[in-house]
Amino acid sequence: MLEESETAAAVEVRPTAEGTRRRRGRVEALLLSSWRRPFLAMALLIIVVVSVMAIVPQLFTDIDPRDCDLSLSRLGPSPGHPFGFDMQGCDYFSNVVYGARTSMLVGVLVAGLTFVIALVAGSLAGYYGGLIDTVISRAADIVLGVPVMIASLVILYQFKSRGVGTIVFVLVLFTWAGTMRYLRGTVLQVKQLEYVQAARILGVGRLRILSRHVLPNAITPLIVMSTLSVGAGMTAEAGFSILGVGIKLPAFSWGLQIAAASSDGNWQIAPLLMLFPALMLALTTLAFVVLGENLRDALDPRSS
Amino acid sequence: MLRYATRRILLMIPTLIGSTFLVFLLVFLVPGDPVLALAGDKRLSESSIRAIREQYNLDDPFLVQYFKWLGNVLHGDFGFDFNNNSVTDLIASAFPYTMALALSAFCLKLVIGVLIGVWAGLREGRAPDKFNLFFTIFFLAVPGFIIAYLAQYVFGIKLHWLPISGVRQGFPIAFVMPAMVLALETASPLARLTRTSLVDVMRADFIVTAHAKGASPGRVVWRHALRNAFLPVVTYLGLSLASLLGGSVLIETIFNLPGLGGTLSDAITLQQGPVVVGVSVFLLLFFLLSSLIVDLLYPLIDPRVRHA
Numbered sequence: 001m002l003e004e005s006e007t008a009a010a011v012e013v014r015p016t017a018e019g020t021r022r023r024r025g026r027v028e029a030l031l032l033s034s035w036r037r038p039f040l041a042m043a044l045l046i047i048v049v050v051s052v053m054a055i056v057p058q059l060f061t062d063i064d065p066r067d068c069d070l071s072l073s074r075l076g077p078s079p080g081h082p083f084g085f086d087m088q089g090c091d092y093f094s095n096v097v098y099g100a101r102t103s104m105l106v107g108v109l110v111a112g113l114t115f116v117i118a119l120v121a122g123s124l125a126g127y128y129g130g131l132i133d134t135v136i137s138r139a140a141d142i143v144l145g146v147p148v149m150i151a152s153l154v155i156l157y158q159f160k161s162r163g164v165g166t167i168v169f170v171l172v173l174f175t176w177a178g179t180m181r182y183l184r185g186t187v188l189q190v191k192q193l194e195y196v197q198a199a200r201i202l203g204v205g206r207l208r209i210l211s212r213h214v215l216p217n218a219i220t221p222l223i224v225m226s227t228l229s230v231g232a233g234m235t236a237e238a239g240f241s242i243l244g245v246g247i248k249l250p251a252f253s254w255g256l257q258i259a260a261a262s263s264d265g266n267w268q269i270a271p272l273l274m275l276f277p278a279l280m281l282a283l284t285t286l287a288f289v290v291l292g293e294n295l296r297d298a299l300d301p302r303s304s
Numbered sequence: 305m306l307r308y309a310t311r312r313i314l315l316m317i318p319t320l321i322g323s324t325f326l327v328f329l330l331v332f333l334v335p336g337d338p339v340l341a342l343a344g345d346k347r348l349s350e351s352s353i354r355a356i357r358e359q360y361n362l363d364d365p366f367l368v369q370y371f372k373w374l375g376n377v378l379h380g381d382f383g384f385d386f387n388n389n390s391v392t393d394l395i396a397s398a399f400p401y402t403m404a405l406a407l408s409a410f411c412l413k414l415v416i417g418v419l420i421g422v423w424a425g426l427r428e429g430r431a432p433d434k435f436n437l438f439f440t441i442f443f444l445a446v447p448g449f450i451i452a453y454l455a456q457y458v459f460g461i462k463l464h465w466l467p468i469s470g471v472r473q474g475f476p477i478a479f480v481m482p483a484m485v486l487a488l489e490t491a492s493p494l495a496r497l498t499r500t501s502l503v504d505v506m507r508a509d510f511i512v513t514a515h516a517k518g519a520s521p522g523r524v525v526w527r528h529a530l531r532n533a534f535l536p537v538v539t540y541l542g543l544s545l546a547s548l549l550g551g552s553v554l555i556e557t558i559f560n561l562p563g564l565g566g567t568l569s570d571a572i573t574l575q576q577g578p579v580v581v582g583v584s585v586f587l588l589l590f591f592l593l594s595s596l597i598v599d600l601l602y603p604l605i606d607p608r609v610r611h612a
Contacts (some may be wrong), residue, residue: 051493133381141319141322142322145323149551150549150550150591151327153553153580155327159440231445242557242567243557243568245572248562271457280448281450285445285447286445289445
């Protein structure tokens with residue numbers, strides 16, 4: 001999140017109409033006012049906590065998630081073991097904590113890569129037009145014509161060793177097009193504005209016009225879409241695990257834990273095994289959507 | 305109209321070829337022997353390996369393989385699984401369940417999404433609008449499968465109102481929970497779009513005119529506003545088929561319905577590669593065909609497209 005607000009730092013929302021209003025100002029104002037917006041504050045808190053959990057899980061638990069004792073299988077919560085034990089008798093709290101990394105990594109990588117690809121391909125297609133535009137837009141048509149879940153599934157099935165990279169690759173392959181098309185449309189619009197024409201007449205180079213004048217004004221919806229897509233990536237990762245084409249064991253992920261809890265109706269006997277990873281996943285995806293919605297409102301020039 | 309239809313049909317061809325080619329490329333060009341990839345960890349007999357090489361024409365050059373395979377698929381021949389059952393028969397027996405689920409979910413989603421959207425749109429900024437915001441954010445963010453497990457737990461295990469899974473109780477009963485979950489999962493964008501569209505239309509000049517000419521509020525909403533507000537909604541409904549089909553794979557798996565999604569996840573567990581590829585490609589083609597039909601019906605609703 002920090003990175004996004006920083007890339008947005010030097011740019012203006014709509015120089016033609018509101019020359020002085022800077023995007024960073026808007027994001028800062030949003031973050032500063034978060035104490036007055038309980039939902040946003042909660043969302044930011046969740047994102048920070050889960051991010052720390054993903055980076056240094058040791059901060060949250062001293063127990064090794066692979067230190068298991070079958071005799072403890074499915075025991076309920078007890079002091080020192082707030083989430084109880086899973087089927088294999090491993091401490092479930094540390095398992096869930098260690099699962100944060102995979103889920104966050106998939107979500108953030110999918111969002112980040114989609115952002116970069118959409119930015120490059122979208123601005124090339126929108127600004128240069130011609131053959132580049134035709135190639136990129138037709139490729140996007142093909143990808144958009146396919147249901148993501150089904151196409152990803154059949155491809156993932158073919159990979160024998162599936163890790164974070166595999167999942168991210170397949171998801172990005174089928175999600176870049178929507179964002180790209182959106183950016184391309186915005187670039188086409190912005191390109192026509194007077195100040196861009198003026199820059200061109202002044203003899204500013206194409207690349208400079210694109211990077212300094214066009215993109216800063218087209219990037220806002222992209223930031224919002226990327227924030228929203230973090231949760232979508234995490235959801236998809238877990239969905240693949242339930243279907244049996246997700247990340248392979250012995251990795252830790254909320255998706256794998258939900259899948260393990262759901263297989264053979266285990267969770268009907270031990271519902272807590274389903275509850276904890278599902279709750280973490282739901283809270284995190286909810287947090288990213290709430291953040292995205294707030295960013296959209298804050299960055300939308302019409303809203304002020 | 306004819307020109308529009310021809311154009312739309314011609315535009316589908318690159319998408320059809322492109323998407324099937326992409327799947328074919330990634331399925332059959334993964335490093336290693338594609339036969340072994342299809343089989344997963346399973347050991348195959350000499351004769352099955354030969355049968356698969358034959359079925360996918362693996363001894364031909366790559367492009368020839370692809371076009372032979374595409375030709376078979378378009379003729380409704382999806383090959384055979386490792387037990388020599390026809391994948392086409394499998395699809396035919398599973399298809400009604402998926403249709404029953406998708407159509408009931410579609411109707412429920414239509415009612416839920418449009419009702420909430422219209423209610424919120426007519427009361428902009430007031431309580432129904434806030435409710436709409438909470439509703440859409442919640443169901444947009446929380447994964448559908450979590451809602452599915454929750455529904456199973458509450459209505460199946462605790463309250464005993466509905467069967468937890470399976471289709472033993474037949475059409476309406478067994479499909480209530482899965483269809484409802486699928487509908488809620490996909491109703492958010494619909495509710496949102498309806499609301500935004502209606503809010504925009506209600507601010508238009510012709511609505512003011514209608515009010516000024518003394519039309520009753522009900523008449524203004526029903527005859528003037530909704531008709532115009534629904535245009536983008538109808539477009540979206542057509543596009544939303546993908547999320548319904550994709551979502552139904554997971555929902556069928558969780559609720560143990562023997563539809564295409566259930567067949568697909570069973571095939572993954574049993575490592576029946578030809579079934580995985582066959583059913584997915586069928587779903588893909590089915591999706592392309594339904595979006596084509598939706599697009600061809602669109603001019604009936606929007607005269608601007610008809611005369612373009």
